[in-house]
Amino acid sequence: MMGRLVLIGxxxxxxxxxxxxxxxxxKELIEIQVISLKELHAASIHSTDTVLLSGAAIQELVRPFVPPSCMCIIAERMINVVNLREMLALDENRNILVINDNDTDTMETVKSLRDIVPQHNYYPFLTDKRIPENIHLVVTPGEQKLVPLGFPVLIDIGPRVISIDTLLKIKRKFELLIEDSLLMQLYIKALVYLSERPPEIRNENTDSQNYGRTFENFYTHSSSMNNARDLTRKMAKTNHYMHIEGEVGTGKRMWAEMIHNESVFSAFPMSVYNCSDKEPESIKRELFVERLNQMEGGTLFIKNIDQLPYSLQGRLAELFLNPLPNLRIITSTVVNLLELVEREQIRMEIYSHISSYRVQIPPLRERKEDIGLLINNFKTHFKKESLVFSPDVLEAFTRYDWPGNVRELYNVVSYCVCLNTNTIDTKSLPLFFKGQKQNTTHVIDVNYIISEIETHGFLEESIELLKIFKEGKERQKSFGRKTLKEILVLKEKALTDQQLRLRMDVLNRLGLLIVRKGRAGSTISKKGEEFIELYENR
Incomplete structure (x- = not known):
C-alpha cells in the first residue's frame, strides 16, 4: 500500500x-491530504504516508510528528511563468522591488525573475534594508498585503507553484505509470489553469475534524474572553443551532470544536465547510448534497455564511426550520450579523433563527493580556519551549494591534521557531510583522497614475468611479458592477459591462481599488482615497 501524499505548510x-x-x-492517482502546521498532531500522519513540505524551513518542526518510515520531500517552488505577461510587456531596464513573506523566499523569487525575465533590475525587499530610490514598480508572488503604501504600480504574479522536479520525485515515489513528457504537459496545463482560476478555500475532508479541544483546557487572562467562554458553554449544552462572530483569525473553528465537544452531539463526528471563494454550484453540491448525505449525526460547522449565495440561503433556512436528527449546525461570520442583514448579504429569516444563540469572540487587540499565554501554547505545540522572546519583542507585540488576530500571532511565532536561534530579538521578526511599523510609505506619484490611466483613454470615467467608491466607503457600502452601472447612468456616464470591467481592472492593477467577487462587492483602497484627495487638490 502506497499511502497518502500529505502536504504540510x-x-x-x-x-x-x-x-x-x-x-x-x-487527479485520482494519489490520495492527497492537506494539513497546516497548526492542525498537525501526533495522529495526523500515517506510517505509510509520504510527506510533502512546503519549504525546508519547517522540516525540523514537522519531524516530531512524522513516523520514521515516512519519506519527506521538500517542495521546490517556482514562479508561475503564465502570470508574467505584464512583466514581459514592460519597457526594459525597469527598477523592480520584489516582496515576499520572508528573506529566503524573497531572494528565491528574485533569482527566478532574473533567470526568466532578465531585462529588468530587481531589488529584494529585505528585513532591515532600506528601499532603493527610483523604484518603478513592485512585483510580489501573492503577498500584496506586505506591499508598503505609495508605490504607483503593483504586479501580483500569484503564489509560486511546485516545480516539475518535485513532481517527478512524487511520480517516482508512488511508482506512477506516467511518461515524463505527459507529466510536463500536465504541469504546463496546470500553470494555465491556476493563472485563470484563483484557488478555492480548502475544505477539510469529510472525516471527523475533531482534535478533542474543550473549554476545560482553554485558558485565558481576559475577562471578556472568560465571559464569552462561560456564555458559550451554557449554549453548548442545548441542542440549538449556534452562530459565532469574530474577526479573521480569532479562532472561530476552534470555538466550534469546543462547543461540539461539550454538547450532546460529541459522540458523533464534527464536519467543517467553508463557503468562501466557491462557485454557487460547488456549494450546492458539496454542502447541501454530499456533506449532508454523508453525515448521520454530529456537528456541521458552516464558515462564512455571508459568502453563501442569496439563492442558496433559503436552503440553509430550511435546515433551521426542519433540522436533521442528531445534527447540530453552527455557523460563523467575520462581520456582525445584523450589519450583514442591513447590507442584504444575509436573509432576515436566517438572522431570526440564529440571532438568539450568538456568541462574539473578542479580537486579540482587546485581550493583549493573553499574548504571553498564547506564545507559550504555540511553543509547546512546536516542542520549542526553550525559545525565548526578548523584552523588546514582547513590548512590540503588546503595542501592535494584530489585525490578523491569533492567527497572525501564530504565523509570527511559527516563523520565529523556524530560525536557527534560541532568542528572538526585534531583528529576528518577520517582514510581515516588522513591516507594519517601518516607515516604508512612498509619496504617491499622481502624474504617473494619471498617465497610466490615460494610456487606456478613460481618465474622466475612472476618476468618477473612484469618487463613487469613496462616497460608498464613507457610507460603509461596497458596490457590485450592476449597482455601479446604475449609478453611472444617473451621472450620465453609461458604460457597458466590458467597458466597466476594463476600467476597474486598470484601477485594481494600480492599487486604487480592491476588487472582490460576489455580493461582497468592490471598494476603494486607502491608496485610492489618497490619490483622489491629491488629484482634487492639484
Whole structure:
C-alpha cells in the first residue's frame, strides 16, 4: 500500500494553491491530504504516508510528528511563468522591488525573475534594508498585503507553484505509470489553469475534524474572553443551532470544536465547510448534497455564511426550520450579523433563527493580556519551549494591534521557531510583522497614475468611479458592477459591462481599488482615497 501524499505548510492560502496544482496533475492517482502546521498532531500522519513540505524551513518542526518510515520531500517552488505577461510587456531596464513573506523566499523569487525575465533590475525587499530610490514598480508572488503604501504600480504574479522536479520525485515515489513528457504537459496545463482560476478555500475532508479541544483546557487572562467562554458553554449544552462572530483569525473553528465537544452531539463526528471563494454550484453540491448525505449525526460547522449565495440561503433556512436528527449546525461570520442583514448579504429569516444563540469572540487587540499565554501554547505545540522572546519583542507585540488576530500571532511565532536561534530579538521578526511599523510609505506619484490611466483613454470615467467608491466607503457600502452601472447612468456616464470591467481592472492593477467577487462587492483602497484627495487638490 502506497499511502497518502500529505502536504504540510504554514500559510493556508499557499497550501490551497499547491493543493489545487497537485489535484489537477495527479487527479485520482494519489490520495492527497492537506494539513497546516497548526492542525498537525501526533495522529495526523500515517506510517505509510509520504510527506510533502512546503519549504525546508519547517522540516525540523514537522519531524516530531512524522513516523520514521515516512519519506519527506521538500517542495521546490517556482514562479508561475503564465502570470508574467505584464512583466514581459514592460519597457526594459525597469527598477523592480520584489516582496515576499520572508528573506529566503524573497531572494528565491528574485533569482527566478532574473533567470526568466532578465531585462529588468530587481531589488529584494529585505528585513532591515532600506528601499532603493527610483523604484518603478513592485512585483510580489501573492503577498500584496506586505506591499508598503505609495508605490504607483503593483504586479501580483500569484503564489509560486511546485516545480516539475518535485513532481517527478512524487511520480517516482508512488511508482506512477506516467511518461515524463505527459507529466510536463500536465504541469504546463496546470500553470494555465491556476493563472485563470484563483484557488478555492480548502475544505477539510469529510472525516471527523475533531482534535478533542474543550473549554476545560482553554485558558485565558481576559475577562471578556472568560465571559464569552462561560456564555458559550451554557449554549453548548442545548441542542440549538449556534452562530459565532469574530474577526479573521480569532479562532472561530476552534470555538466550534469546543462547543461540539461539550454538547450532546460529541459522540458523533464534527464536519467543517467553508463557503468562501466557491462557485454557487460547488456549494450546492458539496454542502447541501454530499456533506449532508454523508453525515448521520454530529456537528456541521458552516464558515462564512455571508459568502453563501442569496439563492442558496433559503436552503440553509430550511435546515433551521426542519433540522436533521442528531445534527447540530453552527455557523460563523467575520462581520456582525445584523450589519450583514442591513447590507442584504444575509436573509432576515436566517438572522431570526440564529440571532438568539450568538456568541462574539473578542479580537486579540482587546485581550493583549493573553499574548504571553498564547506564545507559550504555540511553543509547546512546536516542542520549542526553550525559545525565548526578548523584552523588546514582547513590548512590540503588546503595542501592535494584530489585525490578523491569533492567527497572525501564530504565523509570527511559527516563523520565529523556524530560525536557527534560541532568542528572538526585534531583528529576528518577520517582514510581515516588522513591516507594519517601518516607515516604508512612498509619496504617491499622481502624474504617473494619471498617465497610466490615460494610456487606456478613460481618465474622466475612472476618476468618477473612484469618487463613487469613496462616497460608498464613507457610507460603509461596497458596490457590485450592476449597482455601479446604475449609478453611472444617473451621472450620465453609461458604460457597458466590458467597458466597466476594463476600467476597474486598470484601477485594481494600480492599487486604487480592491476588487472582490460576489455580493461582497468592490471598494476603494486607502491608496485610492489618497490619490483622489491629491488629484482634487492639484
Amino acid at each position: 504554514i500559510q493556508e492560502e499557499n497550501l490551497s494553491y499547491m493543493h489545487k496544482q497537485l489535484i489537477y496533475i495527479f
